[in-house]
Amino acid sequence: MSRNILATSIYILIFVILQEQANGALHGTTKKLVDEANKNGPYLGLIIPNMFEMNPLLSNPHYNPSKLVIDYAGTRFRFGKIYKKPVILVMSGMGMVNSAVATQLLLSLFEIKGVIHYGIAGNANPNLNIGDVTIAQYWSHSAMWNWQRHGNGPEDPLPFEGEGGFTREIGYLKFGAYSSNGDNDNLLNNVWYQAEEVYPVDSTPEQTQLAFWIPVDSNYFSLSKALEKLKLENCVNATTCLSTPPKVTTVQRGTSANIYLDNAAYRGFLYNKFNISPVEMESAGVALTCYQQKVPFITFRALSDLAGGGSATSNEADTFSGLTANNSVLVTVEFIKLLGGYDRKMLNYVR
Structure with missing residues (x-):
């Protein structure tokens, strides 16, 4: 079959699938x-997150695409496949809602043994540099807030506090502390950080659990430390x-919000x-799902800039964003290679 005929057949198949999905149901050709x-x-x-970050993987020599696209x-x-391991690639789009929806669709439709999320990010850590790949x-x-009314302070309870509602346990940001004129007061007052409500699949439905710091898989995290020796692109x-x-480096924490952070004061606060x-807009949606x-x-997440600016180099996100996207792919592909050996080791152990 010629490439033109094959391409036409694929386009026709995609068109049929789209027609069947007009009401969002999974049936017919799509279900098959x-x-x-x-x-x-x-x-x-x-x-x-987007095609800019996907393209380096599509062109990576270790990615072997299938003809199947759904x-x-x-x-x-x-x-x-990457290093002979079956993979599904999905572009989520920008923001936490998009990343959570893409993750849930992936997990609902397909047999998934694990999820890897990668991309670029801003940097809040002054000890790290552009191009570094962080593994949080x-x-x-960090954008689920209780915004306290003006006049109330840290000693005043929040609405519904103590009734399974808002909490002061995580901490708060006082806007007045960042006034440029020395006035410690500000009509915006304080915002208190709040945990997400989650409903784990193995728990009783409608019984709330709260989660603010979501851990990545402990086995994945331990395995990823071997990547700290990986040589990354520099130019x-x-x-x-x-x-x-x-360099590749493990770090304690990263955060997401539907906010493009380009402010040095807030970066320093975080x-x-x-x-x-790392600070960005999608990972928490993947993590929570x-x-x-x-x-x-x-x-x-590869660091593309020092959020809010710093040295001249730190402001050159446009110059180095392609390099950082490539580095995030290099780490992802190498992790999958390591994961293949880890899976075989565990299989031999079980036997």
Whole structure:
């Protein structure tokens, strides 16, 4: 079959699938494709924010794409293998809602043994540099707030506090502390950080559990420490290189919010208050969904800029964002290679 005929056949198949999905139901051709795909599982699910971060993986020599592509509910699932391990690639789009929806669709439709999320991020940690790839042990959603009315302070209870409602346990941000004119008061007052409500699949429905710091899978995290010796890309071209060679490093915490953080004061607050390194817009959506579904996950985020600016190099996110995206892919692919050896070791142990 010629490439043109094959491409036409694929486009026709995708069109048929889209027509069947007009009401969002899983049936007909789509259901058959999903059922057939699951016979070749379980898969590693790779969730990627956008095409800019996906393209380096699509062109990576260790990614072997399959002819199978399934489009469902506005989301495309690409099938292939990395180091002989079956994978499904899905682009989520920007923000926590999109990343959570993509993750839930992936886990609901397919047999998934683990989830890997990767991409670029801003940096809140002054000890790290552009190009470094961070592997955070914990993730949080840091934009669920209780915004306290003006006149009330840390000693005043929050609405519904003590009744399973809001809490002062996590901490707060006082806007007045960042006034440029020296006035410690501000009409915006304080915002108190709040945990997410989660409903784990193995718990009683409608019984709330609260989670602020979501841990990545402990086995994945331990295995990923071997990546700290991995050599990363340092130069965009022959004349444009990073001043400090990038590295892979495990860190304690990362955070997500539907906010593009480009403010040095808030960056410093997050690092000093919570010891946060990568800051971005999707990982917590993936983390919370996997946590709720009890599916192992890990996130690799390459630092593209010092959020809010710093040195001249730290403001050159546009210059080095392609390099950092490539580095996040290098780490992801190498982790999958390590994971293959880990799985075989565990299989031999079970036997």
